[in-house]
Amino acid sequence: MPEIAAAGIVKRYGGLVANDGVTLSAERGEIHGVMGENGAGKTTLMNILFGMQAPDAGEIRLRGAAVRFRSQIDAMAAGLGMVHQSFKLFGSLTAWENIVYGAEPRRGPFVDRRAARARVAGLAARHRLAVDPDARVGDLSVGVRQRIEILKALHRDARILILDEPTAVLTPPERDALFEVLKSLAAEGRTVLLVTHKLHEATAITDRVTILRDGRTVATLRTADTGAAEIVRAMTGRSVNLEVRKRPRAPGVPLLRAIDVTIASPSGRPAVDRVSLTVRGGEIVGIAGVAGNGQSELVEALVGLRKPDHGRVELCGRDVTDADVPARRAAGLAYIPEDRAAVGSAPSASAADNLAMGFHRAPPLARGLFVDPAAFAAWALALIRRYAIRIANERVAVGTLSGGNLQKIVVARELAHEAPALIAEQPTRGLDVGATETIHERLVAERDSGRAVLLVSAELGEILALSDRVLVMFEGRILADLPQERADEQSVGLLMAGRGTEPG
Amino acid sequence: MIGSLFTPFLFQSAAQAITPILLAALAGVLCGRVGVFNLALEGQMLAGAFAAIVGSFLAHSALVGVAAAMAGAAAFSLILAYGATVFRGDPVVIGIGMNLLASGLTAYLLRVVFGVSGTFSDPGVVGLGRIAIPALAGVPVLGWAFARQSAITWAAWALTALIGVVLYLTPVGLRLRGVGEQPEAAGALGVDVARYRIVTVLVAGALTGLAGAQLSLGAVSVFAEDMSAGRGWIAVVAVMLGRNNPLYAAAACVLFGFADAIGVNLQSRGLPNQLTDAAPYVATLLALVVSHRRRSRFSQRSRKPAPTAGEAAAAHRRGGSGRKA
Numbered sequence: 053m054p055e056i057a058a059a060g061i062v063k064r065y066g067g068l069v070a071n072d073g074v075t076l077s078a079e080r081g082e083i084h085g086v087m088g089e090n091g092a093g094k095t096t097l098m099n100i101l102f103g104m105q106a107p108d109a110g111e112i113r114l115r116g117a118a119v120r121f122r123s124q125i126d127a128m129a130a131g132l133g134m135v136h137q138s139f140k141l142f143g144s145l146t147a148w149e150n151i152v153y154g155a156e157p158r159r160g161p162f163v164d165r166r167a168a169r170a171r172v173a174g175l176a177a178r179h180r181l182a183v184d185p186d187a188r189v190g191d192l193s194v195g196v197r198q199r200i201e202i203l204k205a206l207h208r209d210a211r212i213l214i215l216d217e218p219t220a221v222l223t224p225p226e227r228d229a230l231f232e233v234l235k236s237l238a239a240e241g242r243t244v245l246l247v248t249h250k251l252h253e254a255t256a257i258t259d260r261v262t263i264l265r266d267g268r269t270v271a272t273l274r275t276a277d278t279g280a281a282e283i284v285r286a287m288t289g290r291s292v293n294l295e296v297r298k299r300p301r302a303p304g305v306p307l308l309r310a311i312d313v314t315i316a317s318p319s320g321r322p323a324v325d326r327v328s329l330t331v332r333g334g335e336i337v338g339i340a341g342v343a344g345n346g347q348s349e350l351v352e353a354l355v356g357l358r359k360p361d362h363g364r365v366e367l368c369g370r371d372v373t374d375a376d377v378p379a380r381r382a383a384g385l386a387y388i389p390e391d392r393a394a395v396g397s398a399p400s401a402s403a404a405d406n407l408a409m410g411f412h413r414a415p416p417l418a419r420g421l422f423v424d425p426a427a428f429a430a431w432a433l434a435l436i437r438r439y440a441i442r443i444a445n446e447r448v449a450v451g452t453l454s455g456g457n458l459q460k461i462v463v464a465r466e467l468a469h470e471a472p473a474l475i476a477e478q479p480t481r482g483l484d485v486g487a488t489e490t491i492h493e494r495l496v497a498e499r500d501s502g503r504a505v506l507l508v509s510a511e512l513g514e515i516l517a518l519s520d521r522v523l524v525m526f527e528g529r530i531l532a533d534l535p536q537e538r539a540d541e542q543s544v545g546l547l548m549a550g551r552g553t554e555p556g
Numbered sequence: 557m558i559g560s561l562f563t564p565f566l567f568q569s570a571a572q573a574i575t576p577i578l579l580a581a582l583a584g585v586l587c588g589r590v591g592v593f594n595l596a597l598e599g600q601m602l603a604g605a606f607a608a609i610v611g612s613f614l615a616h617s618a619l620v621g622v623a624a625a626m627a628g629a630a631a632f633s634l635i636l637a638y639g640a641t642v643f644r645g646d647p648v649v650i651g652i653g654m655n656l657l658a659s660g661l662t663a664y665l666l667r668v669v670f671g672v673s674g675t676f677s678d679p680g681v682v683g684l685g686r687i688a689i690p691a692l693a694g695v696p697v698l699g700w701a702f703a704r705q706s707a708i709t710w711a712a713w714a715l716t717a718l719i720g721v722v723l724y725l726t727p728v729g730l731r732l733r734g735v736g737e738q739p740e741a742a743g744a745l746g747v748d749v750a751r752y753r754i755v756t757v758l759v760a761g762a763l764t765g766l767a768g769a770q771l772s773l774g775a776v777s778v779f780a781e782d783m784s785a786g787r788g789w790i791a792v793v794a795v796m797l798g799r800n801n802p803l804y805a806a807a808a809c810v811l812f813g814f815a816d817a818i819g820v821n822l823q824s825r826g827l828p829n830q831l832t833d834a835a836p837y838v839a840t841l842l843a844l845v846v847s848h849r850r851r852s853r854f855s856q857r858s859r860k861p862a863p864t865a866g867e868a869a870a871a872h873r874r875g876g877s878g879r880k881a
């Protein structure tokens with residue numbers, strides 16, 4: 053008997069059918085993957101299983117018995133736990149306070165702090181989830197916060213754990229540690245539902261995957277007898293070319309330069325240490341490195357969000373070190389930020405407004421002092437079509453979009469600038485394989501049309517596939533500048549860990 | 557001159573001045589903790605002061621007066637409790653409205669109930685007795701401050717401790733703190749956010765009633781229009797300075813209480829009262845400036861809004877791992 057089973061789940065949002073008769077069933081002790089393109093309805097299904105939304109039709113069974121959750125509180129009481137795409141934690145409270153919140157051990161009228169800490173420390177030790185119970189959550193890294201979310205579920209003795217794209221925000225070592233935890237939870241007889249876009253993750257850790265397309269279950273595959281290509285075909289209904297084809301490069305003049313940029317950090321060791329780099333027109337330069345080695349500070353300095361303590365930034369041959377963000381954009385810089393929700397978009401504004409931002413001051417989107425709503429709509433619809441963004445219409449607030457579709461909005465807008473220089477930070481995070489392919493093609497097309505592209509990504513595979521030159525950043529410095537021919541997984545991987553030297 | 561300022565009398569009048577501000581600040585702290593910014597303290601206090609006079613006058617009992625103040629102010633707080641939750645109003649707008657309403661309503665009722673305008677006093681109104689504790693009499697500072705104070709002054713300090721204990725040591729306190737910070741997360745863990753907010757705002761209302769009773773039945777038994785005279789606003793500042801921590805807010809109240817007492821003292825030495833009345837406000841402004849400068853140095857690094865996963869990732873990258881320096 054399956055531990056949890058959903059049958060015929062339907063969920064509509066206005067005219068959009070997010071789930072259209074989804075079936076899913078997971079056994080006790082199984083790690084069950086849930087895959088599908090952006091907007092296929094994965095998050096919607098997970099929210100329904102966890103009682104956060106009521107399905108319009110369909111049935112959920114736990115160990116054979118039909119259940120109807122009125123809220124996630126019912127779901128938690130029935131032994132479910134969920135780690136959301138965005139965490140729900142109290143930043144000013146400590147780790148243990150977050151974990152026991154709402155289910156506190158007591159002594160008389162008081163919270164039994166000692167019992168609570170012991171419980172948290174015990175769970176953390178047993179499941180190898182390294183967490184300091186007394187740390188303030190606001191000070192903790194994403195990886196640790198995620199462990200706290202898992203401990204929250206375990207404290208309530210969840211037998212079924214749902215994780216929605218848990219690895220999107222993790223560094224590779226953090227991801228490996230998470231997978232060890234999930235395996236041991238499954239070995240204990242718990243059931244794990246894991247939403248992911250990454251094929252290698254699905255094949256590495258899941259027992260089976262259920263694949264959704266357009267709100268319907270198209271297949272449930274046993275991972276051991278399935279290849280990545282088969283999963284991709286099931287998700288997209290076509291075969292996706294995972295290889296990137298590029299013309300030989302023809303580098304032109306330097307369009308984006310950093311000269312001797314140094315950025316101090318509170319810890320004493322500079323976050324960015326005398327970094328110089330040049331990106332020429334017609335090339336993609338990739339910055340590889342484990343997150344936290346100065347990449348985002350460097351990008352902030354290039355974009356104008358942060359003033360370097362030392363050094364200069366040049367854009368199209370002009371010194372822009374003292375220019376602010378709008379001035380740099382005007383001088384020819386486009387930027388796809390890593391944080392699409394907080395930096396890249398205005399969640400409560402419509403897709404049309406978000407896509408028009410930065411273009412709204414000049415024709416054709418503006419007429420004199422006023423913006424032209426009809427032009428906004430036409431512009432938005434064109435981009436929505438070109439990037440196959442799954443959205444009911446252009447007036448929808450982008451905050452309701454699936455994670456991948458929001459990312460597409462930001463990418464579509466920034467590429468529309470056709471600026472000479474483009475900085476793309478984690479451009480495909482959270483995107484499905486098809487959309488990743490599209491964006492890779494776009495970045496290569498930018499390069500081929502003579503633009504300079506600086507790509508910062510935690511995905512080594514993406515860096516290696518796209519970059520004409522690979523820079524490896526470690527502890528704020530650039531350790532190596534390798535042409536594509538000499539950059540391979542092994543040499544770059546060693547450099548990312550601070551070992552190895554540039555060959556030759 | 558400075559030395560001769562710090563007399564037993566100064567401590568006594570400071571302790572007396574602190575009481576209403578402290579009670580209102582505690583109310584503000586509680587509301588702030590559940591995420592309802594309370595700007596209505598001034599009006600709630602005034603409503604309490606009026607209810608206290610009515611209760612005491614009708615029953616010839618200070619105790620009834622105090623009970624009426626707490627009940628009256630709590631009832632008045634229903635506007636904020638439901639307005640900011642069930643009706644999703646903006647607490648700032650509601651607070652300002654309540655202050656205007658309290659001022660007008662008490663002046664009107666003064667005329668209707670007692671047939672006077674401006675001030676009301678009557679031998680039938682029984683004021684709060686003062687508690688003398690002989691054992692304390694000899695102790696410097698503490699003995700001076702608490703030599704002859706009303707029960708409400710004692711209660712204010714006991715409540716400060718009690719609220720500290722409840723907030724930081726009990727399950728209810730933990731949940732309260734969570735409700736204010738991340739209502740969504742608290743709701744997801746089974747805490748009824750609206751109910752926590754409503755109950756907290758009403759309890760806070762009762763505290764402001766106590767503050768009002770101290771004003772109208774404490775030192776003298778009289779009600780005057782707008783007699784809260786800015787104390788509620790000072791309490792709002794104390795709440796902000798104390799960042800919703802009852803102990804820090806209490807410390808701010810002590811500062812304001814002394815500024816007030818020193819002002820009165822200087823007045824008795826012939827300084828114009830327009831100048832000395834300003835003393836607590838000058839202290840307030842100075843405190844705001846100092847705390848702002850300290851905080852803005854802080855916020856260089858924490859300028860962005862509530863940490864999102866992405867922000868946290870950035871923090872992680874910036875600091876390597878673990879705590880930010």
Ligand SMILES: Nc1ncnc2c1ncn2[C@@H]1O[C@H](COP(=O)(O)OP(=O)(O)OP(=O)(O)O)[C@@H](O)[C@H]1O
Nearest residue numbers: 065070090091092093094095096452453454455456
């Ligand atoms: N609250 C909502 N209001 C309107 N539309 C919504 C809402 N939530 C989801 N949708 C729509 O339902 C569809 C399915 O969304 P869902 O978040 O389940 O996709 P997903 O499979 O998780 O995608 P991703 O991989 O990008 O996270 C999307 O087209 C989305 O825009």
Ligand SMILES: [Mg+2]
Nearest residue numbers: 094095454455
């Ligand atoms: Mg999703």
